[in-house]
Amino acid sequence: MQTVFHLIAGDPDQQKTALTIAENLTQDESVEIDDVAIVAQGDGIEPLKAGGNGSDMVESLLDDGISVKACSNTLDLKDLAESDLVADVETVPSGGGELTRLQSEGYAYIRP
Amino acid sequence: MQTVFHLIAGDPDQQKTALTIAENLTQDESVEIDDVAIVAQGDGIEPLKAGGNGSDMVESLLDDGISVKACSNTLDLKDLAESDLVADVETVPSGGGELTRLQSEGYAYIRP
């Protein structure tokens, strides 16, 4: 099974809950998880910024093999470059497009 | 691919982000999008009201061919008639029913 988490809320506590739920999923032995991805956009981009609030959790998730993707429209809007992001974070043309593509491939969607 | 956006948050900024993400999806050439729908309920109904905050964005999305659907339970609860809504907004018996139906037809779900 595959799961994509949608990170969009601006509240830091809500962001940390979202990242914790993603981490917990990788440790749930009752389900066979083949892939976990995170798509961030809007104010949910904060933990993906190098040195941003929660970026330590994003680094840890990347180390666990979770792919983390930032919406390019959001980067443009917030005047951020890919170099402002945590290393190994990918960019995607649009968050909505990536979330649609992954769900069409069978990923479950979770919006914490 | 097909996508349905769930508009339920009452915060105007969150509503505008949701409508912007829907618009961005139609402009993302990296995914082939066949249909985009918006289902609004609860406090998310505001931009669907004629003259409501954000109604200009809803009008623009309708012009782009996006279907916009209002939950009838919400209209009843808020004492709104279909004539209070932006022209061409449709009504559905329940938001939950429509979101279920569309996902069962293969729509991806995005809740901004």
Place this chain on the structure above:
Amino acid sequence: MQTVFHLIAGDPDQQKTALTIAENLTQDESVEIDDVAIVAQGDGIEPLKAGGNGSDMVESLLDDGISVKACSNTLDLKDLAESDLVADVETVPSGGGELTRLQSEGYAYIRP
């Protein structure tokens, strides 16, 4: 059709809206609903607590045949035991795992 609702928001009004939407779904005769489940985690656990704010609505939904599931990680984090919950609420290893499993079985996902 089958639907799972994700109860995670901490705001009591938002929780009540979520539970109302679940109830409305069971009464929407325009869609054939075979099963409705609720998965609660994080601050969304409150209405599942015996005597918690909104627990009367959870009891009513259970009476209607809706299954209500609490995330065990959340129970651990909040120092809650299964005996602290409304009778007939089930527990699942992780909210994210259960939401993934149900969607992989064809459940639509709604996050109010």
